[in-house]
Amino acid sequence: MNISRIATALSLIGAAFILYIGLSYLITPETIATGFGLPEWPKGDAVAFMNLKGVRDTASGVLILALLAVRQRFALGIVMLVLALIPTGDMLTVLSWNGSTAAAFGIHGLTAVLVALAGGLLIREHNTSNKKVAEPVPAAAVA
Numbered sequence: 001m002n003i004s005r006i007a008t009a010l011s012l013i014g015a016a017f018i019l020y021i022g023l024s025y026l027i028t029p030e031t032i033a034t035g036f037g038l039p040e041w042p043k044g045d046a047v048a049f050m051n052l053k054g055v056r057d058t059a060s061g062v063l064i065l066a067l068l069a070v071r072q073r074f075a076l077g078i079v080m081l082v083l084a085l086i087p088t089g090d091m092l093t094v095l096s097w098n099g100s101t102a103a104a105f106g107i108h109g110l111t112a113v114l115v116a117l118a119g120g121l122l123i124r125e126h127n128t129s130n131k132k133v134a135e136p137v138p139a140a141a142v143a
Helices: 003-027 029-036 044-069 073-083 085-096 101-129
Strands: none
Touching (some): 003 073, 044 073
């Protein structure tokens, strides 16, 4: 399997995963929220913040799919590196609010690494495909 296929697979898996998470936060936030890693979830009007997470995650997944669809792989690589900041921030939030260390590193940290890896592979793919191969000098020109 080459770099392009690995990067595409990671991007598609990431998009599917984050779309599932985002839509779950929009449709049934009370069932998915407990897996985030925080010790306690807001109740009442504060639940609206879960909708914000749902919108953010859904938009992130759609962005990945859109860039793949229009074959903007280098741009997707840059976007993936930036998007890796979201699970990194989530990990730091869980850790700083005395949440589950396992969830912080196992869910959010691992996600950040995989998203950054996909971004790096997409950028590497672009850089290696753009290298010019030196054309051989015709024998007549050497003489």
